[in-house]
Amino acid sequence: MLRGLVSGLAAVAALQDVVAASPPLQRRNRCTELEDFIKKQSKVSIDGVVANIGPDGAKAKGAFPGVVVASPSRSDPDYWYTWSRDAALTYKVLIERFIHGDKSLQSRIDDYVSAQAELQGVTNPSGGPDSGGLGEPKFNVNLTAFTGSWGRPQRDGPALRATALVLYANWLVEHGARSQAADKVWPVIAKDLDYTTRFWNRTGYDLWEEINGSSFFTLSASHRALVEGAALAKTLGKDCPDCAASAPKVLCFMQSFWVDGYIDSNININDGRTGKDVNSIISSIHTFDPKADCTDATFQPCSARALANHKAVTDSFRTIYGVNKGIPQGKAVAVGRYAEDVYYNGNPWYLATNAAAEQLYAALYQWKRLGSITVTDVSQPFFKDLIPDIQTGKYGKDSKEFKSIVKAVKLYSDDFIAVGKKYTPADGSLAEQFDRDTGTPKSAVDLTWSYASFLSATERRAGVMSLSWGEGGANAVPPVCEPAPSCDSEVTFNVKATTVPGENIYVVGSVTELSNWSPANGIPLDASKYTPSNPLWTATIKIPSETTFEYKYIKKNGNGDVTWESDPNRSGKTPKECQATEMLDDVWR
Ligand SMILES: *[C@@H]1O[C@H](CO)[C@@H](O)[C@H](O)[C@H]1NC(C)=O
Ligand SMILES: *[C@@H]1O[C@H](CO)[C@@H](O)[C@H](O)[C@H]1NC(C)=O
Ligand SMILES: *[C@@H]1O[C@H](CO)[C@@H](O)[C@H](O)[C@H]1NC(C)=O
Ligand SMILES: *[C@@H]1O[C@H](CO)[C@@H](O)[C@H](O)[C@H]1NC(C)=O
Numbered sequence: 001m002l003r004g005l006v007s008g009l010a011a012v013a014a015l016q017d018v019v020a021a022s023p024p025l026q027r028r029n030r031c032t033e034l035e036d037f038i039k040k041q042s043k044v045s046i047d048g049v050v051a052n053i054g055p056d057g058a059k060a061k062g063a064f065p066g067v068v069v070a071s072p073s074r075s076d077p078d079y080w081y082t083w084s085r086d087a088a089l090t091y092k093v094l095i096e097r098f099i100h101g102d103k104s105l106q107s108r109i110d111d112y113v114s115a116q117a118e119l120q121g122v123t124n125p126s127g128g129p130d131s132g133g134l135g136e137p138k139f140n141v142n143l144t145a146f147t148g149s150w151g152r153p154q155r156d157g158p159a160l161r162a163t164a165l166v167l168y169a170n171w172l173v174e175h176g177a178r179s180q181a182a183d184k185v186w187p188v189i190a191k192d193l194d195y196t197t198r199f200w201n202r203t204g205y206d207l208w209e210e211i212n213g214s215s216f217f218t219l220s221a222s223h224r225a226l227v228e229g230a231a232l233a234k235t236l237g238k239d240c241p242d243c244a245a246s247a248p249k250v251l252c253f254m255q256s257f258w259v260d261g262y263i264d265s266n267i268n269i270n271d272g273r274t275g276k277d278v279n280s281i282i283s284s285i286h287t288f289d290p291k292a293d294c295t296d297a298t299f300q301p302c303s304a305r306a307l308a309n310h311k312a313v314t315d316s317f318r319t320i321y322g323v324n325k326g327i328p329q330g331k332a333v334a335v336g337r338y339a340e341d342v343y344y345n346g347n348p349w350y351l352a353t354n355a356a357a358e359q360l361y362a363a364l365y366q367w368k369r370l371g372s373i374t375v376t377d378v379s380q381p382f383f384k385d386l387i388p389d390i391q392t393g394k395y396g397k398d399s400k401e402f403k404s405i406v407k408a409v410k411l412y413s414d415d416f417i418a419v420g421k422k423y424t425p426a427d428g429s430l431a432e433q434f435d436r437d438t439g440t441p442k443s444a445v446d447l448t449w450s451y452a453s454f455l456s457a458t459e460r461r462a463g464v465m466s467l468s469w470g471e472g473g474a475n476a477v478p479p480v481c482e483p484a485p486s487c488d489s490e491v492t493f494n495v496k497a498t499t500v501p502g503e504n505i506y507v508v509g510s511v512t513e514l515s516n517w518s519p520a521n522g523i524p525l526d527a528s529k530y531t532p533s534n535p536l537w538t539a540t541i542k543i544p545s546e547t548t549f550e551y552k553y554i555k556k557n558g559n560g561d562v563t564w565e566s567d568p569n570r571s572g573k574t575p576k577e578c579q580a581t582e583m584l585d586d587v588w589r
Helices: 008-019 025-051 084-099 103-119 156-174 178-199 216-236 243-257 279-286 304-315 350-370 380-386 400-422 448-461 512-517
Strands: 212-215 372-375 393-396 488-496 504-509 536-544 548-556 562-564 570-573 580-587
Touching: 025 084, 025 400, 025 448, 084 103, 084 156, 084 448, 103 156, 103 178, 156 178, 156 216, 178 216, 178 243, 212 216, 216 243, 216 279, 279 304, 279 350, 304 350, 304 380, 350 372, 350 400, 350 448, 372 400, 380 400, 393 400, 400 448, 488 504, 488 548, 504 512, 504 536, 512 536, 570 580
Parallel strands: 488 580
Antiparallel strands: 372 393, 488 536, 504 548, 548 562, 548 570
C-alpha cells in the first residue's frame, strides 16, 4: 500500500480487500447484487441526466442548448423549468466526469457556459443583471424570466455555478486552452463571484425554497466558490475584487450554524424547526476536498462535526417514516429533507439518501489518505452506532480499530445505496421522492438531480474523487466575525396624499426596512412640508443596495384604523452602488 496520497483506485481496492476478507456466502451475494445494481443504475443515471439537457435530450426537446430541465414533469408538479442550483450541481458532476475521461461531454459543457452567460443578462423579478438578478432561482427553459410568485431571491445559484465553471476553467488552462478559460468562462464566473461577495451576508431563500433566512448550504457553497474563484483569478491574471477578503468572513459566519452537536441548517429566521436538515449533508459533500484534513471548520465529510451531524440528521428520519420501521441503529435508513417537511406529505428523497452515502464514501477516502481515524467526544456517538465499544482516541491505519471502522463505515454507506435500490423501480427511473410508508416513487418523475446524486455518490465509492478547491489554505477561522461592509441606498419616499387632521401616512413593503408589509410597524412619513396645494408626505429610508422591493402607502386615523392604497403594489429598486440616493415621487391612489 502506498503511504500518503493514495490514488483513488488503490484506495478502493484496499477498501474492498478489507470487506472481502472471507465474507459469509450470503453477504457475498448481497454484495454482488449491489455491484450489479450500481453498474446498471449508473448507466441509467447518466442517460437520465443527458436526456434532461437541451436542445436534443430525449426528454428536453426544445429547451435552450445547455439548459438542464429539472424534470420533464409538466404538472403535479410542474418542474419544466431550469433552476440555477440544480443545473450547477448537475454540471459539476458532468464536468468531473469529463475531467476524469468522458470527453463526449465537452460540447454540452460549452453549451452550458454559453447558456449561463445569456441567463446572467436576463432581467427578472429578483432584479436586472446589475441589480440582484443573479439571485433569481429559476427560469423558463427558453431562458426567459419566470415572473410568477416564488421564494426569491436564492443566493446559492451563483456560487454553485462558479464552482462548476472553475473546475472547467482550470482544466482548460491545464490543457492549452487558456484563452477559452479567460475569455469565455471567466466572465461568467466573475459575475457570480461579484454577486456572492456582495450578497453572502443577506438573507434569502434556502435550497428547498421555503425559508427566507441564512442557509448553511448557501454559505458553505459561497465559501468554496470564493476560495477557488480567487485562485483562478490569480492564475488567469484577473481581478476578483473582495473574493479573498470575503472568504474568511463567510467561514467565520458558518461556525455559528453549529449548535448542540449538529448543524442548524437555517438561522437568522424563526422557523420553528430543529434545523436537522439534509441541507447540511449536501453541504459537506459539495465542499469535500480530497486533500483536506478532517477539518471541523469547513465541515469536511470525515470531521467530527460532520459525522455527528450525519447521525443527527439521519436519526431524525428513523422514527417518522413507515419505510424505516424496525431498522436498528447503525443500519441505513431512507433520508428526507427535514423531519417537519410537508411537501407531498413529507417523504424520503433519493438525492438525500444518496447524499448520506456519499458523505461516508468521502470520509473513507480521507481517512485512508490521512492514515488514521480520530474518534472524539463529538464523533463518538456516530461511531458507537457501528462499533458499540469504540473508545475516543487516534487510531493508526494498522490498528484493529482503524480496520474495523473502515469496514463498518463502508458497509453502512453501501447500505444507504441499498435503501435507494430497494425503492428504485426495475427500469431504474428516479423520481424526486418515494412514499414514506409504501416506498412508491412520488412527485416529479426523472428528476435530474436524483440521477446526478446517484452518479456522484457511486463515483466516490469507486474512488473517483472531486478535485481539491484549496481547503487547506482557507480553513483558518478569524477570531472575530466581521459582517460584509454595509452597502445601502437612501430612498426618499414622496407621496402627495390629502389628509385631515389626525390622519397620518406610513409606508410598508416587502423588505425588512419597510417592515415586511406589517401596517402596525409601518414607517411614518413626515408632513412638515405639507400645504393644501402640495400635500406632501415624505420619508428617507435606508434600503440595501441592489434590492428590488414592493411597497404601498397606508393611512391611519386617530383610532388606528388602516386604509390601504389601491392595487397594484408599487415597486422600486435600489442601484448597485453603495450610498446612492433614490427618489420616488408618488401620488396616493
Ligand atoms: C418562453 O417560454 C415561456 C414559458 O413557456 C413562454 O411563455 C414564452 O412565450 C417563451 N418565449 C419565447 C420567446 O419563446
Ligand atoms: C452577517 O454576518 C454577521 C457576522 O458573521 C452575522 O452575525 C450575521 O448574522 C450575518 N447576517 C446575515 C443576514 O447573513
Ligand atoms: C426575502 O429576504 C430578502 C432579503 O432580506 C428580501 O429582499 C425579500 O423581499 C424577501 N422575500 C420575501 C418574499 O419576503
Ligand atoms: C402585494 O403584496 C402582498 C404581499 O406580498 C401580496 O399579498 C399581494 O397579493 C400583492 N398585491 C398584488 C395586487 O399583487
